[in-house]
Amino acid sequence: MALATEAPPASPPRRKQRAGFVVRFRNRQIGWLFIAPFCVLFLLVFIVPIFYAGYLSLFQQRMVGGDVFAGVANYQKLFGDSQFWDGVVRVALFTAIQVPIMLFCSMCLALAIDSRRLYGTKFLRLTIFLPYAVPAIVSTLMWGFMLGVRYGLFRQLNQWLGTDVNPFTPSTTMISIGVMVTWAFTGYNMLIFYSALKSVPHELYEAAAVDGANQWQVIRAIKFPAMRGSLVVTIIFSIIGTFQIFNEPQILPSMVSNSGITTYYTPNLYAYNLAFTGSQQGYAAALALVMAAMTVAIAYAVQIHGMRKALNG
Amino acid sequence: MRTMRLSSKQKIIPWALAASLALAACSGDTTAAPLDEADGDSATGDITLTVWSWDATVEQSVAGFEAANPGIKVEVANVGSSMDEYTSLDNAIQAGSGVPDLVMFEYFAIPYFAIPGKLTDLTEFGAQDLENDYVASAWSNVTMGTDAVYALPSDYGPAVLFWNADTFAKAGLTEAPATWDEYYEAAKAIRALGGDYYIDHDTGDLFGLLAMIWQAGGRPFKVDGNDITIDFSEPETVKVLEFRQKMLDEGLLGDSVTAWSDDWNRALNDGTLATQNMGGWLTSSLIERAPDQSGNWRIALLPQWEAGEKVGAENGGSSFGIPTDAAHKEEAYKFLEYFTNGDGLQPRVDAGAFVPNLSVLDSPEFQDASNAFFGDEKTGAVLAEASEIAATGWQYPPFFEWARTVYADICAPLYTDHEGTLEGVFETWRERMVEYGNEQGFTVK
Structure with missing residues (x-):
């Protein structure tokens, strides 16, 4: 307003233009103000730590001589580190097997609850979701006691059945961890699928009923397509989750012997041990960044693939 | 004046707060x-x-x-x-x-x-x-x-042998083994009881093994400033590794109970675990871990490598x-x-x-201190003697904390799949320590 009165009255079009620019500029500034709190926090808790990790990864910490600039030596070492790849292959394999099983269970449960043919679905929904609320440390202790063959529940099971199954040998520990993770996250994923099913307009079912579709046809033609978007989301969440497995292999070795869990069992565990028992923070930072890049790449691949399918379908 | 002071204080307080918050965030309590x-x-x-x-x-x-x-x-x-x-x-x-x-x-x-x-x-x-x-x-x-x-x-932590006199009696033994050869014979007798009975379990217990090497006279780590030598080929060290290997090969040591686990407490308490080669510090907590075995546990000096000798070691x-x-x-x-x-x-x-x-x-x-849990044995005298006979001259490399976690990785295949030998494990361990130590700026050989 002030600018408008100061401007010479002889040239109205120019004045209008200038005022418009100022207003637009002001609006833009106000917009920045609105998102400033978010930006500051985002910068502090997200961008800065990533760059700091990147900075750290260029150094090697030595007991004699302190921190030494190492350039990309940490990364070179990492790519040739068989222990690192051992962990990566292990979690990749784990993801490839555990995630489909878990999501299949979640989908079946969501469909069952949505079928309106069950009693007590609210109770069921909550019960299945509840393990998600149990801290991973508590659940690992609990499963460790249940699956232990010496004094745990499994010893009795083995006695009854006359078997000699040990859930914590080097070749079975990963399966046991898979059971723990599946137990914890099936309910969570089920809720995502269920909320997708809930958002299907009721008219579609009515139309299907009018057309004489049976339940299987309804599931195939209406419910599966409705869940497809959620499927991409749950797959991405699950991949991120399984690539970061840490609690279970961290706690189990102190409960059971000869479980085959090493200090580099998963990449996250390896990073932890490098940083905290090996004092190799730089190397651990390099590992964390490479793992993050891999996870992001896989998550994007899944998302692009999922979107393309959604478009085609 | 008053207002000026106030305003400068007002300026400082938020900064002080921010600083203390940042500090608290950095290092917790x-x-x-x-x-x-x-x-x-x-x-x-x-x-x-x-x-x-x-x-x-x-x-x-x-x-x-x-x-x-x-x-x-x-x-x-x-x-x-x-x-x-x-x-x-x-x-x-x-x-x-x-x-x-x-x-x-x-x-x-x-x-x-x-x-x-x-x-x-x-x-x-x-x-x-x-x-x-x-x-x-x-x-x-x-x-x-x-x-x-x-x-x-x-x-x-003088290295001592905790032994369960009741379990020994079941196997027909009345005395704690005085030499490691007697220990080996006792292991066979106790294993003959069958079931879960073992003289000890071993799932990669490093400190117990090092105490035995220490006692035998092996000095694998030599630290002189930044120069470190690691050598597991001394005859005293090899002797211990071979002895342990023999016990493992003959199945005289159990492989399912790890120290400090819940299983361990139960095994100590039900009498199936007959001895523990540990530091004297276990004395007080053993009473809590094995209440059902009250009166059965005893403490003895470590068995000797040569009959008639009296050499001790340290465990923590x-x-x-x-x-x-x-x-x-x-x-x-x-x-x-x-x-x-x-x-x-x-x-x-x-x-x-x-x-x-x-x-x-x-x-x-x-x-003169005695304890009913240990069958009124004068445990104080045993622990004092074990401390005073502990051999000197043992050194740890400065990166031992790292080394002990890596040892667990290296020995895992031996203990889980019976792949390789203890000597091989120690050789790999040495190589890893040499590599790590040199990376850390030491001169390690």
Whole structure:
């Protein structure tokens, strides 16, 4: 307003233009103000730590001589580190097997609850979701006691059945961890699928009923397509989750012997041990960044693939 | 004037708040003490010492010390055991704030802090004069074989053999094995009981094995400043590895119970686990772990490699040192001497601390102490003797904390799939240590 009165009255079009620019500029500034709190926090808790990790990864910490600039030596070492790849292959394999099983269970449960043919679905929904609320440390202790063959529940099971199954040998520990993770996250994923099913307009079912579709046809033609978007989301969440497995292999070795869990069992565990028992923070930072890049790449691949399918379908 | 003051204060407060928040965020609860301390300094002239300890008996000496030294307050904080504490200390030193005045270290952790210069040499306070009150091995741990004194021993773990007389009796044995050959024969007799009965379990127990090497005379680690030699090929070391290998090959050692696990407590308590080659510190907690075996457990000296000899070893133990960056070194040493040698020692001993001070070990009270849990055996005398015969000259490399975690990885295939031999495991372990040590700036061979 002030600018408008100061401007010479002889040239109205120019004045209008200038005022418009100022207003637009002001609006833009106000917009920045609105998102400033978010930006500051985002910068502090997200961008800065990533760059700091990147900075750290260029150094090697030595007991004699302190921190030494190492350039990309940490990364070179990492790519040739068989222990690192051992962990990566292990979690990749784990993801490839555990995630489909878990999501299949979640989908079946969501469909069952949505079928309106069950009693007590609210109770069921909550019960299945509840393990998600149990801290991973508590659940690992609990499963460790249940699956232990010496004094745990499994010893009795083995006695009854006359078997000699040990859930914590080097070749079975990963399966046991898979059971723990599946137990914890099936309910969570089920809720995502269920909320997708809930958002299907009721008219579609009515139309299907009018057309004489049976339940299987309804599931195939209406419910599966409705869940497809959620499927991409749950797959991405699950991949991120399984690539970061840490609690279970961290706690189990102190409960059971000869479980085959090493200090580099998963990449996250390896990073932890490098940083905290090996004092190799730089190397651990390099590992964390490479793992993050891999996870992001896989998550994007899944998302692009999922979107393309959604478009085609 | 008044308004001016107010406004400048107003300006400062948010910054101070932000700074203290940032500090608190960096190092958690550890900053609380130094902040209090700063307040104390300006207000009353009192000094507050911050002590990091997971040994609860230190607390017993605080009241007496504060009464005898007005103006010095002591705050004992448990910031975690072992590795957790060392990590916190490393962080505090790196951050340059919140460094405590006194810190507890296991003996093997002393070189890790002493070699990079993070520990004060206590000879400037006259600590070298205390040498004669300590068992020789404990003293050589804190001096690392040099003229400097980096810490004062606060508790001790003489390697001893805990044995269950009831289980031995079931196997027809009445005496603790005096030699390792007798131990081997006892292992066979106990294994013959069948079921879960074993003389011991081994799932990669490094410290028990090192204690045996220590006792046999092997000295695989030699540390001289930044030059480190690692050698597992000495005949004394090889002898121990071969002995252990033989026991493993013949299935005389169980492979399903790891020390400190819940399974372990149960095995100690149901009598199926017949012996434990551990430090004397197990004495107090064994009573809690195996209440059903009350009256059955005994303590004996480690079996000997040669009949008629009396050589001991060490299995754990701790000390307290003063970080180079500590704020109140002189007062810290005062308290350190008080609870490790002065009037503060006895209250700790009464509370259950096992200390390497000869004045305590040789005292009649200690020598005559017996316990119904151990069948009224005079355990004090056994533990004192085990401490005094512990062989000296053992050294740990400064990166031992790292090395022990890696050892678990390397020995896993041997213990789970019976792949390879113990000697092979130690050779791989040596190679990994050489690689890591050189990366860390040492000269390792």
